[in-house]
Amino acid sequence: xxxxxxxxxxxxxxxxxxxxxxxxxxxxxxxxxxxxxxxxxxxxxxxxxxxxxxxxxxxxxxxxxxxxxxxxxxxxxxxxxxxxxxxxxxxxxxxxxxxxxxxxxxxxxxxxxxxxxxxxxxxxxxxxxxxxxxxxxxxxxxxxxxxxxxxxxxxxxxxxxxxxxxxxxxxxxxxxxxxxxxxxxxxxxxxxxxxxxxxxxxxxxxxxxxxxxxxxxxxxxxxxxxxxxxxxxxxxxxxxxxxxxxxxxxxxxxxxxxxxxxxxx
Amino acid sequence: xxxxxxxxxxxxxxxxxxxxxxxxxxxxxxxxxxxxxxxxxxxxxxxxxxxxxxxxxxxxxxxxxxxxxxxxxxxxxxxxxxxxxxxxxxxxxxxxxxxxxxxxxxxxxxxxxxxxxxxxxxxxxxxxxxxxxxxxxxxxxxxxxxxxxxxxxxxxxxxxxxxxxxxxxxxxxxxxxxxxx
Numbered sequence: 229x230x231x232x233x234x235x236x237x238x239x240x241x242x243x244x245x246x247x248x249x250x251x252x253x254x255x256x257x258x259x260x261x262x263x264x265x266x267x268x269x270x271x272x273x274x275x276x277x278x279x280x281x282x283x284x285x286x287x288x289x290x291x292x293x294x295x296x297x298x299x300x301x302x303x304x305x306x307x308x309x310x311x312x313x314x315x316x317x318x319x320x321x322x323x324x325x326x327x328x329x330x331x332x333x334x335x336x337x338x339x340x341x342x343x344x345x346x347x348x349x350x351x352x353x354x355x356x357x358x359x360x361x362x363x364x365x366x367x368x369x370x371x372x373x374x375x376x377x378x379x380x381x382x383x384x385x386x387x388x389x390x391x392x393x394x395x396x397x398x399x400x401x402x403x404x405x406x407x408x409x410x411x412x413x414x415x416x417x418x419x420x421x422x423x424x425x426x427x428x429x430x431x432x433x434x435x436x437x438x439x440x441x442x443x444x445x446x447x448x449x450x451x452x453x454x455x456x457x458x459x460x461x462x463x464x465x466x467x468x469x470x471x472x473x474x475x476x477x478x479x480x481x482x483x484x485x486x487x488x489x490x491x492x493x
Numbered sequence: 494x495x496x497x498x499x500x501x502x503x504x505x506x507x508x509x510x511x512x513x514x515x516x517x518x519x520x521x522x523x524x525x526x527x528x529x530x531x532x533x534x535x536x537x538x539x540x541x542x543x544x545x546x547x548x549x550x551x552x553x554x555x556x557x558x559x560x561x562x563x564x565x566x567x568x569x570x571x572x573x574x575x576x577x578x579x580x581x582x583x584x585x586x587x588x589x590x591x592x593x594x595x596x597x598x599x600x601x602x603x604x605x606x607x608x609x610x611x612x613x614x615x616x617x618x619x620x621x622x623x624x625x626x627x628x629x630x631x632x633x634x635x636x637x638x639x640x641x642x643x644x645x646x647x648x649x650x651x652x653x654x655x656x657x658x659x660x661x662x663x664x665x666x667x668x669x670x671x672x673x674x
Contacts, residue, residue: 404560424553424560425635445557452550463546 277440277480278416278432280447281382284464285426287390289383291467295480301338301373302330308366314357319347320375321356331372339371386430393420393428423448443483450475513607520621530618537620541627542634549632552578564661567638568596571629571659580604584657594661597645599654612649620644626657633659 276298282291306312312326320336327333338344340359343351350359359365377385389408397407411418417435421444422428429447431440454472455461461469519540523533556574561567565588572586576598584598605622612619620626626642633640639662646652 423550425550426637427550445554448550449554452547452554456547456550 276434277437277443277484278434280432280476280480281386281428281430282447282451282467283386283390283428283430286464287387288464289386290465291472292379292382292386293473293476293480295477297376299373300330300332301371302335303339303369303371304329304331305367305369308363310360314360316348316357321345321348322375323372334374335372336375337370338373338375341369389420389430390428393422419444421445421448427451437484439483439486443479446479446483447476450479509604510607513605516605516624517608519624520619524616524619530616533616534618534620534623537623538627538630541624541629542631543627544624545628545631545633546635548579548628549635552632564594564596564638567633567661568598568659572598575632589658594663596659596661598657598659600657601654603648603655606649609649611651617650620647621649622647622655629657629659633661 276296278294278296278298280291280293280295281289284290311328312331313324314321314337315324316322317336322337323331323333323335325333337356340350340356345351345356348356350356360368360370393407397405407422408420410420412435414435416432417437417440418430418432419440420428420430421441427448429444429451431444431447433440450472451467454469454475455467456463458469458471461467520533520537523536527533527536552575556578558570558574561570565586568586568588572584577583582600582602582604584600587597587599589595589597603622605625609621612621620643623644626644630640630642633642641658641660641662643658644656645658646654646656648655
């Protein structure tokens with residue numbers, strides 16, 4: 229349960245786009261038990277709502293909240309030679325082969341010897357791959373984990389989804405299709421609700437989480453209350469309304485508590 | 494109206510008189526600022542428009558209505574659901590034209606004119622409730638229905654009934670962005 233002081237402190241640290249963090253991240257390596265239960269939630273197991281996205285009519289992301297991210301960082305000490313195969317990918321160094329012990333293919337190098345890396349370079353400015361190729365630097369402690377999306381990447385992905393949504397409506401054999409309502413994968417389900425005015429609300433949640441339809445309607449209500457009725461909020465612009473954040477987080481908590489056996493409030 | 498659980502249950506309603514009085518004060522102030530009736534009407538319409546573009550989402554979120562498939566459904570929706578929800582009155586709807594895109598909402602009771610008997614002589618062509626026209630126009634525009642909304646008859650001007658006319662404009666066929674409405 230979020231305490232009001234914690235909520236206020238977190239809201240003060242919001243990024244440009246109104247991206248908020250739902251709860252303090254604790255690295256999973258300190259927690260026992262697998263999966264997503266690591267962040268200290270009571271009981272339910274892996275029941276979570278991961279994030280919420282709000283996209284405006286033009287396809288631009290106007291709000292994004294990471295409510296819960298199953299952190300799977302692993303930090304290990306290695307000696308030369310490194311038995312993982314690393315390669316550069318985009319702006320990061322990722323594991324290409326040699327999956328073991330929680331370090332999976334696709335994980336990026338997040339930190340070396342405790343200092344966070346800056347893309348392909350260490351905190352000191354040395355190239356990561358060069359550094360790890362030099363036996364003199366060993367033993368070295370490297371932290372691997374899933375790369376967090378940056379704000380720009382989220383913007384791009386939201387716009388792409390907006391386009392896919394439009395394509396989906398057009399591909400429909402029946403006239404007047406609602407567009408993509410759900411995208412299902414083995415690790416999450418993306419639920420999308422487009423209002424009659426063209427705003428899209430997307431919720432990424434655990435596949436077993438129920439009551440997301442009601443949650444999407446609830447988020448619509450919260451948007452119409454705390455964003456639209458705020459006279460200083462301009463339509464289609466990024467939402468930076470404190471009340472919207474707070475009420476959204478509360479709604480997410482309520483929806484999560486309901487668990488897998490039926491809708492909540 | 495449902496409120497999120499975070500808010501304390503504030504069930505105090507704001508008095509209707511205060512709302513009507515506020516509206517009256519607004520019109521009176523505009524009359525002081527603008528000499529011509531057309532300017533006041535235009536200003537009220539603009540204000541109503543900016544209310545309408547926001548109110549539509551509130552309406553859709555709370556009433557959870559399905560998409561309207563025809564102009565007459567839309568006009569019925571405005572009269573029977575929207576007016577009822579926001580002003581507590583239900584105007585009757587009639588279709589004015591054979592082409593099926595002109596409708597009238599006939600208001601028996603208009604809460605905004607509770608305390609107004611008639612317009613002053615120098616303000617004969619003032620549309621006192623023009624805000625409502627702007628609201629309807631703005632709301633319809635956000636669901637991609639262009640319309641012209643105006644007062645056809647007004648009790649304040651001596652007519653028998655108050656009648657709001659909605660004319661849906663045909664937009665050019667635009668198949669490029671066929672978004673779900």
